[in-house]
Amino acid sequence: MKLYEYQGREVFEKIGVPSPKGVVVSSLEELEKVKDKLSYPLVIKAQVLVGGRGKAGGIQFADNWEEAKAKTKQVLGMNIKGLTVEKVFLVEKLDFAKEYYCSVLLDRSTRTPLILFSTEGGVEIEAVPDEHIRRVHVHPFTGFQPYHSRALFGGLNLPKEIQSQVESIIAKLVDGFHKMDAELLEINPMAVTPQGKVLAADAKVILDEDAAFRHPEFEEPKEEKTPLEQEANEKGIAFIQLEGDIGIIANGAGLTMATLDAIKFYGGEPGIFLDLGGTDNPEKVRECVLLMKKANPKVMMLNLFGGITKSDTVAKGLKMVLDSEKIDFPIVTRIKGVNEEEARAILKEAGLYTSNTLQEAAELTVKVRNAVADKKPLPKVGGA
Amino acid sequence: MTGFPINENTKLIVQGITGHQGQFHTKQMLAFGTKVVGGVTPGKAGEKVEGVPVFNSCFDAVRETGANASVIYVPAKFTKDAVLEAVDAGIKDIVIITEHVPFHDAMDFVWYARMKGARVLGPNCPGMCNPITKTKIGILPNKIFSPGNVGIASRSGTLTYEIVNALTERGVGQSGVLGLGGDPVNGTNFIDALKIFNADPKTEAIILVGEIGGSAEEEAAAYVKAHVKKPVFAYIAGRAAPEGKRMGHAGAIVSRGMGTAASKMAAFKDAGAEVANFPTDIADAVVKRLRK
Numbered sequence: 001m002k003l004y005e006y007q008g009r010e011v012f013e014k015i016g017v018p019s020p021k022g023v024v025v026s027s028l029e030e031l032e033k034v035k036d037k038l039s040y041p042l043v044i045k046a047q048v049l050v051g052g053r054g055k056a057g058g059i060q061f062a063d064n065w066e067e068a069k070a071k072t073k074q075v076l077g078m079n080i081k082g083l084t085v086e087k088v089f090l091v092e093k094l095d096f097a098k099e100y101y102c103s104v105l106l107d108r109s110t111r112t113p114l115i116l117f118s119t120e121g122g123v124e125i126e127a128v129p130d131e132h133i134r135r136v137h138v139h140p141f142t143g144f145q146p147y148h149s150r151a152l153f154g155g156l157n158l159p160k161e162i163q164s165q166v167e168s169i170i171a172k173l174v175d176g177f178h179k180m181d182a183e184l185l186e187i188n189p190m191a192v193t194p195q196g197k198v199l200a201a202d203a204k205v206i207l208d209e210d211a212a213f214r215h216p217e218f219e220e221p222k223e224e225k226t227p228l229e230q231e232a233n234e235k236g237i238a239f240i241q242l243e244g245d246i247g248i249i250a251n252g253a254g255l256t257m258a259t260l261d262a263i264k265f266y267g268g269e270p271g272i273f274l275d276l277g278g279t280d281n282p283e284k285v286r287e288c289v290l291l292m293k294k295a296n297p298k299v300m301m302l303n304l305f306g307g308i309t310k311s312d313t314v315a316k317g318l319k320m321v322l323d324s325e326k327i328d329f330p331i332v333t334r335i336k337g338v339n340e341e342e343a344r345a346i347l348k349e350a351g352l353y354t355s356n357t358l359q360e361a362a363e364l365t366v367k368v369r370n371a372v373a374d375k376k377p378l379p380k381v382g383g384a
Numbered sequence: 385m386t387g388f389p390i391n392e393n394t395k396l397i398v399q400g401i402t403g404h405q406g407q408f409h410t411k412q413m414l415a416f417g418t419k420v421v422g423g424v425t426p427g428k429a430g431e432k433v434e435g436v437p438v439f440n441s442c443f444d445a446v447r448e449t450g451a452n453a454s455v456i457y458v459p460a461k462f463t464k465d466a467v468l469e470a471v472d473a474g475i476k477d478i479v480i481i482t483e484h485v486p487f488h489d490a491m492d493f494v495w496y497a498r499m500k501g502a503r504v505l506g507p508n509c510p511g512m513c514n515p516i517t518k519t520k521i522g523i524l525p526n527k528i529f530s531p532g533n534v535g536i537a538s539r540s541g542t543l544t545y546e547i548v549n550a551l552t553e554r555g556v557g558q559s560g561v562l563g564l565g566g567d568p569v570n571g572t573n574f575i576d577a578l579k580i581f582n583a584d585p586k587t588e589a590i591i592l593v594g595e596i597g598g599s600a601e602e603e604a605a606a607y608v609k610a611h612v613k614k615p616v617f618a619y620i621a622g623r624a625a626p627e628g629k630r631m632g633h634a635g636a637i638v639s640r641g642m643g644t645a646a647s648k649m650a651a652f653k654d655a656g657a658e659v660a661n662f663p664t665d666i667a668d669a670v671v672k673r674l675r676k
Binding site: 112183211214243253256258264265278306338 | 523595596622661662
């Protein structure tokens with residue numbers, strides 16, 4: 001769950017990371033109400049979850065109230081890479097003497113948190129040469145210790161009073177990483193002001209969606225998911241919208257991914273990833289097909305491996321939906337595993353394409369898609 | 385120790401045995417041949433599920449039955465507590481089926497188990513199976529396995545079933561199947577699996593089924609290159625996945641250009657492994673190699 005910058009600031013406030021003062025508003029009326037809280041010069045930042053908002057005009061500066069009002073008006077409602085700016089964050093403008101980089105994230109291979117620190121902040125960390133980034137793992141059972149600090153700062157010759165502030169911020173990030181169930185806490189840039197104060201000039205925070213029940217105060221930004229993805233999410237269905245126009249339903253995330261790969265292999269573009277999961281409940285099958293219908297694909301492919309999930313039960317569920325709802329896109333199926341013959345017979349009788357292998361089904365799906373797109377006659381139903 | 389982690393000496397308890405999943409899979413595991421000796425649901429001691437006695441705690445269950453393995457079907461919120469209890473009760477093999485476990489919880493219990501000498505498989509995994517001794521822990525379907533000499537480790541459940549089923553259909557059996565799970569922090573990873581299969585005299589070929597996200601496949605490939613003489617076959621799911629999208633599994637995400645299928649496939653090819661385009665192709669490749 002990727003948070004907006006202003007939510008990231010709330011996380012930083014909670015865990016004690018010093019940040020410049022700011023307010024978030026979603027209208028000029030709200031801005032009027034916080035008029036007395038603003039101090040100039042300030043920065044007006046569009047709250048969107050895409051990179052490059054500065055270049056798109058989503059970051060503005062103001063030296064007084066009149067400018068603050070005019071520029072907030074300008075940024076609110078602005079369109080940045082297809083996203084409408086609904087909130088702006090107004091924050092005290094800092095002078096930078098230096099810009100550092102710092103983050104705490106999960107290292108999957110060591111199964112521990114990892115601290116990254118660099119004195120070259122303010123640019124994308126990917127652009128910083130590896131040898132200019134310090135990397136230190138902190139075991140979850142020890143927390144941040146003085147030896148971690150020596151490993152991070154050894155040889156960098158940071159001024160003592162600066163280093164102790166950076167140290168204190170990193171200790172809070174490591175602690176907060178656990179407390180907040182974070183996937184990423186990133187400060188870029190970490191600002192050193194001409195007065196020698198160290199502050200988080202930006203806040204990039206990603207929290208673990210699976211731990212959201214422990215942090216109900218943070219609402220998920222709605223632009224993270226499309227409306228259909230949100231609807232699916234509420235129903236507990238793994239559903240992802242992609243660029244193409246071929247809908248895919250399979251059971252299990254791995255098999256669904258493999259099906260997408262096969263479609264792409266034969267020149268098709270997957271549009272929907274839908275993981276049916278470990279169920280053969282006809283009601284769930286129905287919900288999945290109805291979601292697919294709303295996404296309006298040119299063709300749908302069902303790829304099923306029956307184990308605990310009985311293939312014939314899924315097939316019956318699918319037939320029931322087809323009988324009761326108007327589904328106007330063609331469906332290609334490939335069923336393997338427990339009760340596959342029964343399932344295939346049911347689907348054939350329902351007039352669907354049936355294939356024996358993933359390759360055959362994917363190739364046929366792409367052919368059908370092209371026929372639909374070119375308004376040509378569809379391949380004959382019959383299958384193997 | 386050489387050999388697959390579970391065998392005829394495995395005595396299993398089921399944590400969350402009175403739930404819908406717990407009951408259903410207890411029946412399935414018993415039917416497969418697994419020695420399920422007890423179950424745990426706090427407050428339900430004295431009940432029976434499929435003839436298996438239910439206890440209030442892992443401590444009671446271990447004391448009464450001598451159990452040495454556990455499978456966990458409890459909800460995500462309570463999984464950490466369940467794993468820690470199993471470890472403290474002296475269980476040595478813990479399989480976590482539960483999905484959506486916060487990864488910070490997983491980090492804690494995986495390390496705790498390691499320090500106490502216990503192995504964790506999962507979370508969010510289908511379990512494991514030893515077809516030779518007819519021992520299965522988890523939710524893998526009973527009908528697909530056959531005893532043999534191929535070891536399989538996988539981050540995906542259904543893809544594992546596909547490949548195991550394809551092997552069995554082609555007359556090639558398995559020496560062990562490990563479902564590692566789809567989460568970013570897991571108790572057993574590809575390198576752990578490679579160590580098991582490399583040391584297991586019954587295993588003659590190894591199949592790894594990976595997917596996008598993280599670098600476990602690249603690290604496994606380096607391990608293969610340095611230590612594994614047995615033939616290795618790999619399949620990677622997620623070539624068509626766009627950057628930044630979580631593809632169903634919490635761990636299946638390409639971020640900042642890292643964790644792509646292309647990088648993983650290249651690493652395995654470089655390590656001398658055979659990399660398949662489609663899941664069932666892997667079965668054909670194994671058959672071809674073993675029949676040489």
